[in-house]
Amino acid sequence: xxxxxxxxxxxxxxxxVINATAAGVIGEARxxxxxxxxxxxxxxxxxxxxxxxxxxxxxxxxxxxAHTPGGAFGSCRVKLKSLEADRARYERLLEVLKAHGVRxxxxxxxxxxxxxxxxxxxxxxxxxxxxxxxxxxxxxDNDLAVTDTCPGFGSAAKYTAVSVRECALDVAAMAETSTKxxxxxxxxxHAGWLAAAAGLAGTGPDQAPHLILFPERAYDEAAFxxxxxxxxxxxxYCVVVASEGxxxxxxxxxxxxxxxxxxxxxxxxxGVASYLAGKVKAALGYKxxxxxxxxxxxxxxxxxxxxxxxxxxxxxxxxxxxxLAGHNAVMxxxxxxxxxxxxxxxxxxxxxxxxxxxxxMPAGFIRKDGFGITERxxxxxxxxxxGEAPLPYGxxxxxxxxxxxxxxxxxxxxxWEG
Amino acid sequence: xxxxxxxxxxxxxxxxVINATAAGVIGEARxxxxxxxxxxxxxxxxxxxxxxxxxxxxxxxxxxxAHTPGGAFGSCRVKLKSLEADRARYERLLEVLKAHGVRxxxxxxxxxxxxxxxxxxxxxxxxxxxxxxxxxxxxxDNDLAVTDTCPGFGSAAKYTAVSVRECALDVAAMAETSTKxxxxxxxxxHAGWLAAAAGLAGTGPDQAPHLILFPERAYDEAAFxxxxxxxxxxxxYCVVVASEGxxxxxxxxxxxxxxxxxxxxxxxxxGVASYLAGKVKAALGYKxxxxxxxxxxxxxxxxxxxxxxxxxxxxxxxxxxxxLAGHNAVMxxxxxxxxxxxxxxxxxxxxxxxxxxxxxMPAGFIRKDGFGITERxxxxxxxxxxGEAPLPYGxxxxxxxxxxxxxxxxxxxxxWEG
Numbered sequence: 001x002x003x004x005x006x007x008x009x010x011x012x013x014x015x016x017v018i019n020a021t022a023a024g025v026i027g028e029a030r031x032x033x034x035x036x037x038x039x040x041x042x043x044x045x046x047x048x049x050x051x052x053x054x055x056x057x058x059x060x061x062x063x064x065x066a067h068t069p070g071g072a073f074g075s076c077r078v079k080l081k082s083l084e085a086d087r088a089r090y091e092r093l094l095e096v097l098k099a100h101g102v103r104x105x106x107x108x109x110x111x112x113x114x115x116x117x118x119x120x121x122x123x124x125x126x127x128x129x130x131x132x133x134x135x136x137x138x139x140x141d142n143d144l145a146v147t148d149t150c151p152g153f154g155s156a157a158k159y160t161a162v163s164v165r166e167c168a169l170d171v172a173a174m175a176e177t178s179t180k181x182x183x184x185x186x187x188x189x190h191a192g193w194l195a196a197a198a199g200l201a202g203t204g205p206d207q208a209p210h211l212i213l214f215p216e217r218a219y220d221e222a223a224f225x226x227x228x229x230x231x232x233x234x235x236x237y238c239v240v241v242a243s244e245g246x247x248x249x250x251x252x253x254x255x256x257x258x259x260x261x262x263x264x265x266x267x268x269x270x271g272v273a274s275y276l277a278g279k280v281k282a283a284l285g286y287k288x289x290x291x292x293x294x295x296x297x298x299x300x301x302x303x304x305x306x307x308x309x310x311x312x313x314x315x316x317x318x319x320x321x322x323x324l325a326g327h328n329a330v331m332x333x334x335x336x337x338x339x340x341x342x343x344x345x346x347x348x349x350x351x352x353x354x355x356x357x358x359x360x361m362p363a364g365f366i367r368k369d370g371f372g373i374t375e376r377x378x379x380x381x382x383x384x385x386x387g388e389a390p391l392p393y394g395x396x397x398x399x400x401x402x403x404x405x406x407x408x409x410x411x412x413x414x415x416w417e418g
Numbered sequence: 419x420x421x422x423x424x425x426x427x428x429x430x431x432x433x434x435v436i437n438a439t440a441a442g443v444i445g446e447a448r449x450x451x452x453x454x455x456x457x458x459x460x461x462x463x464x465x466x467x468x469x470x471x472x473x474x475x476x477x478x479x480x481x482x483x484a485h486t487p488g489g490a491f492g493s494c495r496v497k498l499k500s501l502e503a504d505r506a507r508y509e510r511l512l513e514v515l516k517a518h519g520v521r522x523x524x525x526x527x528x529x530x531x532x533x534x535x536x537x538x539x540x541x542x543x544x545x546x547x548x549x550x551x552x553x554x555x556x557x558x559d560n561d562l563a564v565t566d567t568c569p570g571f572g573s574a575a576k577y578t579a580v581s582v583r584e585c586a587l588d589v590a591a592m593a594e595t596s597t598k599x600x601x602x603x604x605x606x607x608h609a610g611w612l613a614a615a616a617g618l619a620g621t622g623p624d625q626a627p628h629l630i631l632f633p634e635r636a637y638d639e640a641a642f643x644x645x646x647x648x649x650x651x652x653x654x655y656c657v658v659v660a661s662e663g664x665x666x667x668x669x670x671x672x673x674x675x676x677x678x679x680x681x682x683x684x685x686x687x688x689g690v691a692s693y694l695a696g697k698v699k700a701a702l703g704y705k706x707x708x709x710x711x712x713x714x715x716x717x718x719x720x721x722x723x724x725x726x727x728x729x730x731x732x733x734x735x736x737x738x739x740x741x742l743a744g745h746n747a748v749m750x751x752x753x754x755x756x757x758x759x760x761x762x763x764x765x766x767x768x769x770x771x772x773x774x775x776x777x778x779m780p781a782g783f784i785r786k787d788g789f790g791i792t793e794r795x796x797x798x799x800x801x802x803x804x805g806e807a808p809l810p811y812g813x814x815x816x817x818x819x820x821x822x823x824x825x826x827x828x829x830x831x832x833x834w835e836g
Contacts, residue, residue, distance in 0.1 A: 014591045016584075041594040070587025076595040158815055163714050165816060166434075169488025170717040173432045176459040177494040182713065200816070274692070294709040295600065296581050299588040302721055305815060385815035397576055397723060397803035398583060398618070 006323065007102040008054075009039035009046055010138075011109030011116075014071035015152030016159075016301040017312035017389075018138050021108055022073070023066035024316025025136070026054050030062075032324055037100060037409060041074035043107075043116065047089060048416050049096050051409040064402035066313060067391050069301035072404050079112045083119055089418055090123050097124075097131060099412045104132050104323035108316075110139035110150070114331060115355035121329040135331035135351050136319045138312075140298045142193035145357035146349045147333035149384050151315055152298065154308025157197030158385035159293075159300040160186055160241075165201040167291065168208030168239045175237035181228055181280050183290040184209070185273035187297055188243045191360050192216055194297070195243040197381055199373035208239035209372075213276075215245035216361055217370040219254050224276075225283050227371060232286060242272045302399055306387025307342065318346040342383030424741065425520040426472075427457035427464055428556075429527030429534070432489035433570030434577075434719040435730035435807075436556050439526055440491070441484035442734025443554070444472050448480075450742055455518060455827060459492035461525075461534065465507060466834050467514050469827040482820035484731060485809050487719035490822050497530045501537055507836055508541045515542075515549060517830045522550050522741035526734075528557035528568070532749060533773035539747040553749035553769050554737045556730075558716045560611035563775035564767045565751035567802050569733055570716065572726025575615030576803035577711075577718040578604055578659075583619040585709065586626030586657045593655035599646055599698050601708040602627070603691035605715055606661040609778050610634055612715070613661035615799050617791035626657035627790075631694075633663035634779055635788040637672050642694075643701050645789060650704060660690050720817055724805025725760065736764040760801030 008025050010018055022038070029036045038052040039045035045052075052073055057065075065072055080086045097105060107117040114135040121133035137144050142153035164184055171182045186194040192214035202208050210231040213219060231238035246254045255271040273290035281288045311334055318332035330348040337343045365377035373381070392400045426443050428436055440456070447454045456470040457463035463470075470491055475483075483490055498504045515523060525535040532553040539551035555562050560571035582602055589600045604612040610632035620626050628649040631637060649656035664672045673689040691708035699706045729752055736750035748766040755761045783795035791799070810818045 010591070013596075014588055044594060068587065069584050071591030074594060075591050077592070078595055161816060162720050163718070165819065166487050166717040166719060167713040169486065169819065170432055170713045173428070173489030173491075173493050174495070176462060176492060177496055178431075179713075200814070271692070274689070289712050290710070291712040291714050292708070292710045293714065294707050295585040295588045295597075296709050296711065299584040300581070301584060302580050307815075382814060386813065387815060388811055393806055395804065396618070396800060397725075397805060398579060401583065401587065 004033070004103065005035045005037060005101045006104040006106060006320070007037050007039060007046065007097060008106045009042045009108065010071045010073060010075040011042045011107060011113040012075060012077060012139065013298060014075050015138060015140050015298050016069040016155040016304045017151055017309050018108060019068045019070065019072050020066045020309055020312040021136055021138060021151060021316035023062050024313040025106060025320055026062050028317040028320035032320070034324065037102065038073040040406070042076035043078055043080065044076045045074065046096055047092055047418055049411045049413050051100060052406045053409050056407040057404055061402050061404055064400060065404065067301060067389070068401040069299045073406065080116045080119065083123060090119065092416055092418060093120060094124060094127060094129055095413060098129060100409065103130060104134070106134050106136055106319050106323060108136040108138050110141065110144060111356055111358060114351050118329055118351035118355045121351070132323045132326055132328045134319045134323045134327070135354060136315055137331055137333060140194065141188060141191060143191045143358045145354050145359050148336040148344060149334055151308060151312035153193060154305035154311070154384035155300070156194055156297050157381065158305040159297050159303050160194050160198045161200040161385055162303055163293065164198045164209050164239065164241060168201065171237050171239060178287060179289045180232050180286040181238045181240065181288045183240045183242060183273040183276045183288065185290065185292045186241055186243050188215060189245045190215055190358060192243045193361060195241050196361060196365060196373050196377055197385065198241040199377065200381055200385060206235050209241040210235065210238045211240045211371045212373065213240065213242040213246045214366055214370070215243045215247060216366060218249040219246045220249070221279065225279065228280055229284050240276065242276055244272050246272060302391060304389040305385045306389045307384055309389035311344070314346050322348055339379045339383060342386065422451070422521065423453045423455060423519045424522040424524060424738070425455050425457060425464065425515060426524045427460050427526065428489045428491060428493040429460045429525060429531040430493060430495060430557065431716060432493050433556060433558050433716050434487040434573040434722045435569055435727050436526060437486045437488065437490050438484045438727055438730040439554055439556060439569060439734035441480050442731035443524060443738055444480050446735040446738035450738070452742065455520065456491040458824070460494035461496055461498065462494045463492065464514055465510055465836055467829045467831050469518060470824045471827050474825040475822055479820050479822060482818060483822065485719060485807070486819040487717040491824065498534045498537065501541060508538065510834055510836060511538060512542060512545060512547055513831060516547060518827065521548060522552070524552050524554055524737050524741060526554040526556050528559065528562060529774055529776060532769050536747055536769035536773045539769070550741045550744055550746045552737045552741045552745070553772060554733055555749055555751060558612065559606060559609060561609045561776045562772060563777050564772050566754040566762060567752055569726060569730035571611060572723035572729070572802035573718070574605070574612055574715050575799065576723040577715050577721050578612050578615045579618040579803055580721055581711065582616045582627050582657065582659060586619065589655050589657060596705060597707045598650050598704040599656045599658065599706045601658045601660060601691040601694050601706065603708065603710045604659055604661050606633060607663045608633055608776060610661045611779060613659050614779060614783060614791050614795055615803065616659040618796065618799055618803060624653050627659040628653065628656045629658045629789045630791065631658065631660040631664045632784055632788070633661045633665060634784060636667040637664045638667070639697065643697065646698055647702050658694065660694055662690050664690060720809060722807040723803045724807045725802055727807035729762070732764050740766055757797045757801060760804065
């Protein structure tokens with residue numbers, strides 16, 4: 001059993017660059033001769049003792065991992081509760097870590113994962129097990145506290161801004177006799193970060209997107225329809241970007257795809273764009289089209305932001321450095337020192353400050369009328385989509401994404417009945 | 419009045435590369451000192467005498483036009499009927515052409531536009547007006563007869579294959595605890611060309627897309643659901659690509675967005691993916707997500723195929739050469755001489771052979787079980803998405819798309835009351 005083993009796990013929704021973070025982790029660990037195990041399907045794999053030996057992957061495979069979207073070892077939507085409520089699972093986790101000589105645990109995810117990593121570090125301390133826990137930021141929702149931005153967001157933001165600019169050119173060309181209103185649905189459960197990023201697609205009131213609907217503002221149907229009509233009459237067409245999480249004044253989500261909830265207890269959304277399109281057609285009679293890019297927006301590595309890609313790799317590398325230096329219960333976060341040109345560095349932040357906080361958009365980012373972004377938002381968002389992350393293509397015209405071997409580590413414990 | 423004037427008009431749904439064709443037309447015409455007018459909003463602009471003087475655009479603007487999606491002069495969904503039924507409009511068109519000394523008319527579109535260009539050429543001949551009419555191919559639907567492929571299709575196909583590969587990596591990573599079935603809706607009114615292109619995203623039965631639904635095959639719900647369940651049980655998840663145009667055995671579209679029809683009398687579709695997702699959820703209980711890229715798939719210049727882009731420019735250039743050489747009522751089409759490596763050339767085809775024919779997918783392109791593509795389809799499709807069309811980006815992280823000045827030509831005729 002290697003005494004210098006690090007366990008890396010991915011958590012929650014994957015992104016276009018979470019594997020870049022994984023590649024950053026593995027590359028840096030290799031430089032320090034540290035063995036990296038990866039949990040299959042996130043924390044579930046750690047509980048089930050389904051571990052992957054990343055040392056079986058070639059250097060070329062890890063290099064390709066850095067530009068492959070999705071989550072190469074699998075991720076999951078499983079949230080551990082409090083230490084009291086979920087004691088059996090936390091203890092099983094420690095057992096697995098001990099059995100495989102894991103001294104460093106890196107958990108790559110959002111708010112919930114930062115919380116889990118923090119609790120694991122507390123439990124290890126209580127049990128006297130020498131474990132260093134480091135959270136690694138990731139989420140296209142951009143809702144992590146402390147950090148300037150979250151790896152994954154910048155690429156989804158770039159996808160959004162580019163796609164909205166492109167489809168707006170399409171709508172503009174056809175509006176005279178065809179579609180006059182186009183509705184684009186952006187992800188974002190409680191914060192309108194991605195919808196806001198669409199605002200980078202244009203400048204001035206006549207450039208798309210003409211209207212953005214944020215979850216931070218109550219959806220007012222009459223006001224929305226009046227705005228759409230005004231824009232169509234002035235510009236000839238109207239491009240609307242709506243966050244999936246918009247709610248009416250009574251707090252209810254405007255559209256709910258089936259009304260289910262995911263394993264984190266979050267409502268599972270969808271269908272806002274088609275709802276709005278139906279309203280526009282019924283009330284104003286305009287021909288309407290809508291787009292729901294769904295997972296495309298968070299997996300589109302082909303239009304990833306170079307800034308985001310660099311940061312995703314940097315947090316992975318820093319996480320290993322912090323772990324090896326014994327910085328327990330921290331997360332490498334991105335610290336901005338200038339907007340233009342964008343300057344940033346990585347610094348450690350206590351997990352306690354990140355866990356379970358949700359960063360909402362500052363009120364000063366949304367225009368007074370509620371339908372667009374301010375200059376302040378633009379200054380914040382613009383650097384995050386800058387640069388085009390390099391991507392090798394095959395002769396077949398498809399990106400060269402890697403599929404890892406994911407060789408399983410021999411199990412040492414009885415099967416988990418959790 | 420210049421005696422050597424060419425009129426160029428775009429028609430029908432725009433694409434990621436129709437402006438590349440426009441740039442090819444303008445560039446070649448400039449080399450021959452021919453003045454190019456463009457009709458604003460397609461044939462409507464020609465009827466309304468709303469013409470644009472492209473000589474007011476700089477060489478840099480025309481170079482940028484070649485990589486700008488959408489339709490720079492506007493397009494429209496207006497179909498002229500037979501010479502008898504629409505005589506007044508055809509005659510008005512000739513009046514406008516005469517008034518502006520137009521000797522060459524280039525109509526850039528699909529089946530309907532080829533038909534219109536053909537009829538205009540017949541009428542001009544009947545009236546003794548010396549006009550050379552050339553159709554220029556364009557459609558993401560790939561349903562034009564004679565030509566190997568249609569400019570616009572290859573880029574939409576590349577978008578489709580890349581997007582499906584990317585979101586499949588996302589779904590694969592999350593399937594253990596989250597989405598198990600993902601449905602991607604591809605454009606394609608009557609032919610499943612784009613859905614088929616998704617098949618390039620993977621090889622073998624376990625790689626996404628696992629199931630493709632073609633309009634060429636009757637949609638059989640029980641068989642579809644059985645296949646989805648089988649794939650989920652075998653692979654762990656299932657990625658479905660469905661053409662918007664799939665119909666049940668009785669010939670009805672599976673889903674119809676509002677039930678309207680466009681100006682061509684074609685049913686306006688949408689919502690197949692959400693329909694299928696609902697069925698999967700209800701019948702099998704799996705968590706399902708779906709994506710409807712809609713206009714994004716035909717405007718995504720950022721992931722355009724180099725092959726497609728080259729062909730789009732080539733047909734524009736050839737159209738001018740044919741026109742100047744007096745080849746009347748023809749269309750430059752793409753002729754394939756080899757699959758791998760792909761070899762193609764441009765050759766003229768009579769408009770009469772292109773107009774009003776719809777190229778459907780050969781039966782040999784769809785797998786026997788109806789849910790995937792054959793090797794023959796792969797050999798045909800693969801070259802069309804090869805190569806990445808270059809695209810300059812600004813420091814803001816967005817593609818450098820151009821907005822033309824579109825300077826109006828002074829009108830010479832009384833307003834049109836058509």
